[in-house]
Amino acid sequence: MTDSRATLGADLHLDLSAGRGLRAGLTEALREAARSGRLAAGTRLPSSRSLAADLGIARNTVAEAYAELVAEGWLTARQGSGTRVAERARPRRTAAAAVRAGRPGVRRPPAYSLMAGTPDLGAFPRGAWLSAARRALTDAPNEAFGYAADARGRIELREALAGYLARARGVYADPDRIVLCSGFVHALTLLAGVLRARRVREVAVEGYSLDVHRELLTRTGLRTVPLAVDGAGARTTELGGEAGAVLLTPAHQFPTGVALTPARRAAAVDWARTTGGLILEDDYDGEFRYDRQPVGALQGLDPERVVYLGTVSKSLAPGLRMGWMVVPAGLLDEVLAAKGRIDWTSSALDQLTLAEFIRSGAYDRHVRGMRVRYRRRRDELVAAVAGRVAVSGIAAGLHAVLDLPGGSQDAVLRAAAWHDLGLETLSRYAHPDAEPAPPREALVVGYGTPSASAWSPALAALLASLP
Structure with missing residues (x-):
């Protein structure tokens, strides 16, 4: 019977019982951990000496398992960087898995976001x-x-x-x-x-x-x-x-x-x-x-x-x-x-x-710098939409309100989705008990949200979505 220590790696939680023999069992356990995503891409694995000592098996057994998985592309081994889970070894989340997780229809976030409420985190x-x-x-x-x-x-x-x-x-x-x-x-x-x-x-x-x-x-x-x-x-x-x-x-x-x-x-x-x-x-x-x-x-x-x-x-x-x-x-x-x-x-x-x-004084300097950046973005937004939609509200903050022509809001949202742009409407913030009034069709555009590199394409996507 195999030593009980060889059934579990204290750090990697590896069950070696799936394969025929220790090397095959270790190879399959590591392969499945990388395939399922339990070991995330880029994770650094223990040295062959450390893992062998942890599992109570020969160092050569671990080295051979690592070498096989490197050859298959599940792991990478570089001098000075150690052995890591390869970037390609990422699990694919199937629709069935999403349903099992209680999130059917899960979709990735849009490529560009003009949602309000967040500053430029890259700054x-x-x-x-x-x-x-x-x-x-x-x-x-x-x-x-x-x-x-x-x-x-x-x-x-x-x-x-x-x-x-x-x-x-x-x-x-x-x-x-x-x-x-x-x-x-x-x-x-x-x-x-x-x-x-x-x-x-x-x-x-x-x-x-x-x-x-x-x-x-x-x-x-x-x-x-x-x-x-x-x-x-x-x-x-x-x-x-x-x-x-x-x-x-x-x-x-x-x-x-x-x-x-x-x-x-x-x-x-x-x-x-x-x-x-x-x-x-x-x-x-x-x-x-x-x-x-x-x-x-x-x-x-x-x-x-x-x-x-x-x-x-x-x-x-x-x-x-x-x-x-x-x-x-x-x-x-x-x-x-x-x-x-x-x-x-x-x-x-x-x-x-x-x-x-x-x-x-670093806080004051940062605020002054961001004030210049956000003002420039707001000015660019106002200039870009001039003659197409009206911008309301004072020149302040990290967002602006764009008032749309009546009956165009749904079409704008569909176009924004097609252009992979995240947008929100003003009506999304309305109190449910507010007095009934003619609906105000408007967008709340968070021009502070995109990073410096994402601002121009996000603005282009917005302009392509407007009537």
């Missing part, structure tokens, strides 16, 4: 971020590697943010009232729980808004009521006493692209003061205004009635999972209780890196 400042990370790691106090004692997050980042937000966004931001979180959704989840605990039952939202935010509030037990949106932003003059809070994107309404006018900003603050309600300000891309200086945050009008929410998801990258709330004094204890005594959500080293990135 992430890797070198500057790495430099900041090195400095942050070098200077990090020992206690930064332990459990976080303050649920608000690292004081270094809260102090850096307080200075930046006051200077760049006009936010009243005492470091003690900044609570760090792992993005906007995390912040909204915490606030929804606090509102529910306060016996709030209704939250007003913009009539065009992100469904994931509305659904989050609904899952918490809060009812969302739509505020109509027009060229002056959300109609805050229609806020009633039923709502205990309102979620707004004042600087650049998402997705319609308009700015909340001064009169409607004042109306929102008056409503909050009169009713005791809260304004949740989503300042998702406030740094990116191209036709003038960015409008300051609504929070500056009344820091005790507005919860200011920001992230680096548009300015840097959503994968960093870093955001913050600037919380009214009367709400802080409840938010911290909801978050918990220890900050489990954000890496202390990432927080220290972002703090250093801001303090060093």
Whole structure:
């Protein structure tokens, strides 16, 4: 009987019982692992000596199995690179496999995407971020590697943010009232729980808004009521006493692209003061205004009635999972209780890196550079569609709204699919309870999404899809 150690590789989980003899069994086990995709293309295999020791078999047996699979094309062997699973050894996902996985009709993503909500990920400042990370790691106090004692997050980042937000966004931001979180959704989840605990039952939202935010509030037990949106932003003059809070994107309404006018900003603050309600300000891309200086945050009008929410998801990258709330004094204890005594959500080293990135001026330099890039793309988009469709909304952010001729929207979407272009319509963001109105046929075009190399072909695909 074969030694039981020869039936399982501790690292590769190889069952050698399928073949006739150890070498055949090992060869077939490795071949099947590469064929099925369990060992992904490019995976480096252990040396023949290491695998032989692990399996309890002769080194020559492993070397012969490797050589056979190299000859068949399942593996590659290069000096200095070791033995790896070949790139060609990728599994083909059949329709039957997709059905078994519960995803019939799974298709690959489009070749080009103008979907809104994502920055140019290829422009992430890797070198500057790495430099900041090195400095942050070098200077990090020992206690930064332990459990976080303050649920608000690292004081270094809260102090850096307080200075930046006051200077760049006009936010009243005492470091003690900044609570760090792992993005906007995390912040909204915490606030929804606090509102529910306060016996709030209704939250007003913009009539065009992100469904994931509305659904989050609904899952918490809060009812969302739509505020109509027009060229002056959300109609805050229609806020009633039923709502205990309102979620707004004042600087650049998402997705319609308009700015909340001064009169409607004042109306929102008056409503909050009169009713005791809260304004949740989503300042998702406030740094990116191209036709003038960015409008300051609504929070500056009344820091005790507005919860200011920001992230680096548009300015840097959503994968960093870093955001913050600037919380009214009367709400802080409840938010911290909801978050918990220890900050489990954000890496202390990432927080220290972002703090250093801001303090060093690298964040300002990056934002200025991306402002130039996105403005150029918006200008190119506007010039390219001139005379064919109208562009609405202010010159800001990472997306624009293209109003289509009546009755053409479905044809545009079919053409975009044919050109392998991902697009979304404005109607996709409409609140289901919004008052019936003539449908507005429009596209929400995320010109910030493509990489530098993909922007021109994505724009060409859009132009080929328009009427």
